[in-house]
Amino acid sequence: MRISVIGCGYLGAVHASAMAELGHEVVGVDVDERKIAALSAAHPPFFEPGLPEILASATASGRLRFTTDISEADDAEVHFIAVGTPQQAGGGAADLTYVDLAFESLLPHVADGALVVGKSTVPVGTAERLAARLAETAPHAALAWNPEFLREGFAVKDTLEPDRLVYGVDRPESAAVLDRVYRAAIEAGTPRIVTDFATAELVKTAANAFLATKISFINAMADIADATGADVTALADAIGHDARIGRRFLNAGVGFGGGCLPKDIRAFTARAEELGRGKSVAFLKEIDAINLRQRQKVVDLAVEALGGSVFQKRIAVLGVTFKPESDDVRDSPALDVAVHLKGLGADVIATDPEGIENARERHPQLEYTTSTEAALADADLVVLVTEWREYRGLDPVDTARRVANPVVIDGRNVLDRDSWRAAGWTVRGIGRP
Ligand SMILES: NC(=O)c1ccc[n+]([C@@H]2O[C@H](COP(=O)([O-])OP(=O)(O)OC[C@H]3O[C@@H](n4cnc5c(N)ncnc54)[C@H](O)[C@@H]3O)[C@@H](O)[C@H]2O)c1
Numbered sequence: 001m002r003i004s005v006i007g008c009g010y011l012g013a014v015h016a017s018a019m020a021e022l023g024h025e026v027v028g029v030d031v032d033e034r035k036i037a038a039l040s041a042a043h044p045p046f047f048e049p050g051l052p053e054i055l056a057s058a059t060a061s062g063r064l065r066f067t068t069d070i071s072e073a074d075d076a077e078v079h080f081i082a083v084g085t086p087q088q089a090g091g092g093a094a095d096l097t098y099v100d101l102a103f104e105s106l107l108p109h110v111a112d113g114a115l116v117v118g119k120s121t122v123p124v125g126t127a128e129r130l131a132a133r134l135a136e137t138a139p140h141a142a143l144a145w146n147p148e149f150l151r152e153g154f155a156v157k158d159t160l161e162p163d164r165l166v167y168g169v170d171r172p173e174s175a176a177v178l179d180r181v182y183r184a185a186i187e188a189g190t191p192r193i194v195t196d197f198a199t200a201e202l203v204k205t206a207a208n209a210f211l212a213t214k215i216s217f218i219n220a221m222a223d224i225a226d227a228t229g230a231d232v233t234a235l236a237d238a239i240g241h242d243a244r245i246g247r248r249f250l251n252a253g254v255g256f257g258g259g260c261l262p263k264d265i266r267a268f269t270a271r272a273e274e275l276g277r278g279k280s281v282a283f284l285k286e287i288d289a290i291n292l293r294q295r296q297k298v299v300d301l302a303v304e305a306l307g308g309s310v311f312q313k314r315i316a317v318l319g320v321t322f323k324p325e326s327d328d329v330r331d332s333p334a335l336d337v338a339v340h341l342k343g344l345g346a347d348v349i350a351t352d353p354e355g356i357e358n359a360r361e362r363h364p365q366l367e368y369t370t371s372t373e374a375a376l377a378d379a380d381l382v383v384l385v386t387e388w389r390e391y392r393g394l395d396p397v398d399t400a401r402r403v404a405n406p407v408v409i410d411g412r413n414v415l416d417r418d419s420w421r422a423a424g425w426t427v428r429g430i431g432r433p
């Protein structure tokens with residue numbers, strides 16, 4: 001099929017490449033010339049495992065090209081909208097400017113019979129509004145909402161082998177078109193849920209709200225564990241054996257960040273308030289508050305570990321991205337902790353395998369290194385806040401030789417505390433004795 005993907009960021013670049021990998025003819029469109037130049041040269045403008053390979057093979061095959069000229073989307077049968085929906089400046093609601101601009105710029109290029117498919121995460125009601133606008137200007141085209149559930153770090157696999165497909169449609173023909181797009185996944189047995197616009201939009205919001213709730217729930221348990229000497233990791237293992245609860249997403253630590261969960265729960269709350277249903281999701285404000293307290297908790301642990309002040313103390317911060325296997329620092333708990341410690345007068349040196357460039361752009365006041373050894377050298381304190389494999393695998397004996405003072409705050413509860421303690425370290429975790 002001929003497909004266009006409008007917006008080639010973390011979501012769109014992967015979606016475009018994956019669609020081409022499935023054999024479709026794809027044009028990726030973005031307003032960012034640098035991004036388009038990089039993608040056209042088969043260089044992903046961000047770090048995502050597996051993307052370089054499918055991008056290279058799809059561009060070489062001629063099935064995938066990128067452009068800043070939206071008129072090149074003219075002959076597509078399906079147009080995916082994958083532009084950003086960030087948090088509004090000064091409020092929690094989603095900023096729909098990019099969706100609206102992308103949609104308006106696409107309208108003159110929507111052919112009769114084409115399907116416009118929203119992929120961006122939007123407040124419920126957006127699809128209905130856009131469908132009405134489409135009916136005015138391109139009455140022989142249709143709109144669908146097909147939310148995306150990929151995780152950064154696993155984006156290629158999640159796109160090619162999704163857990164489920166959700167189609168929000170207003171006519172059965174739209175679902176049939178999406179079935180052709182996703183034929184490979186459907187033939188492999190991927191469940192598909194065909195529903196109305198509002199349900200499809202809400203499925204996405206509800207999924208992220210649930211995931212955020214799971215993480216803040218375990219972080220709340222970590223706080224009680226801290227007050228009682230209990231161990232939140234053992235607690236998570238034990239409750240996780242109950243299949244109704246499940247062990248995944250019960251890792252206590254510095255909390256959730258990224259370009260999705262934090263902004264999506266805030267946008268959901270704002271939308272529910274607009275709908276007069278604020279009370280129904282008021283708990284999400286507490287989920288957010290618990291999450292943000294985790295960042296403060298790590299900072300407080302650092303102050304405590306250094307005897308009441310971090311002023312002029314050398315602190316090695318391991319990790320700046322919001323999670324491993326990504327270079328994304330949007331709303332990153334790790335970077336927030338580093339910035340906060342710096343604000344308290346610490347001599348912070350932050351390291352990360354992939355995120356330094358993005359972190360430096362946002363917070364040039366921090367000192368960065370890509371070398372873990374350089375970060376550790378003569379540190380008075382080590383703070384692990386993103387669980388990259390290289391940090392989880394650090395040798396405690398060798399690491400102890402590098403630092404000035406063998407004290408580590410394990411903000412992700414990933415170090416083997418027994419071997420670190422045996423090597424002379426003081427180890428502080430989250431919700432662990
Ligand atoms: N990142 C993820 O893991 C993920 C997963 C699922 C859903 N989502 C949702 O997908 C959407 C995109 O997220 P992202 O992380 O890819 O954001 P992003 O900021 O990485 O990418 C958005 C892209 O849209 C481009 N853009 C903006 N206006 C445009 C226009 N008028 N025409 C063409 N391109 C335009 C930007 O230049 C940018 O490259 C958001 O709604 C997000 O919530 C993201």
Ligand SMILES: O=c1ccn([C@@H]2O[C@H](COP(=O)(O)OP(=O)(O)O[C@H]3O[C@H](CO)[C@@H](O)[C@H](O)[C@H]3O)[C@@H](O)[C@H]2O)c(=O)[nH]1
Nearest residue numbers: 148149150151152215249250251255256257258260322323
């Ligand atoms: O037990 C856990 C699991 C995750 N996290 C943190 O939660 C955040 C989000 O992690 P994850 O969900 O893996 O990353 P994203 O790539 O942001 O993916 C989420 O957001 C996407 C955008 O909406 C959705 O598509 C995905 O389904 C949803 O998992 C990260 O900061 C993690 O460190 C924890 O603190 N504890």
